[in-house]
Amino acid sequence: MEPNLGETVVGVSVFLVPIVGSIALFSFLGVATWSEARRKEREAYYRSETLKKIAESSGEGAKSALELMREQEKNAVKRRLEGLKIGGLVTAAIGIGVMALLRGFVRDHPVYLAGLIPLLVGVALLIYPFLLAPKAQE
Numbered sequence: 001m002e003p004n005l006g007e008t009v010v011g012v013s014v015f016l017v018p019i020v021g022s023i024a025l026f027s028f029l030g031v032a033t034w035s036e037a038r039r040k041e042r043e044a045y046y047r048s049e050t051l052k053k054i055a056e057s058s059g060e061g062a063k064s065a066l067e068l069m070r071e072q073e074k075n076a077v078k079r080r081l082e083g084l085k086i087g088g089l090v091t092a093a094i095g096i097g098v099m100a101l102l103r104g105f106v107r108d109h110p111v112y113l114a115g116l117i118p119l120l121v122g123v124a125l126l127i128y129p130f131l132l133a134p135k136a137q138e
Contacts, residue, residue, distance in 0.1 A: 085125075087122075088122045088123070090122070093122070095118035099114075099115030100112075100115075
């Protein structure tokens with residue numbers, strides 16, 4: 001007995017929808033990554049052009065512009081370190097949560113020790129900004 005048209009459409013769509021969805025997802029991710037890289041490239045170009053113009057000029061305006069650029073750099077470093085701190089806290093909390101969850105599921109074996117992996121990654125992310133990161137120049 002041959003399948004009718006409705007069964008054929010359902011059979012094809014079972015394979016077609018995930019394929020089209022995957023293509024759309026990875027196409028979007030590629031375009032988003034490219035546009036972000038392009039934006040950063042433009043920002044770096046405009047920053048270098050500004051530095052050239054500042055170097056060519058002299059006076060109080062050049063000093064204040066350089067001070068502004070130094071302040072922006074300090075803020076970027078501070079944001080990066082704060083992001084590492086938050087990431088470390090979140091990762092350590094996930095490790096503790098995984099340990100508690102696994103301990104509740106399996107009591108006979110020490111499976112909960114697998115939660116040490118994200119916990120120690122979180123601790124490493126916390127140690128870097130507090131102890132190892134270069135200190136800000138004042």
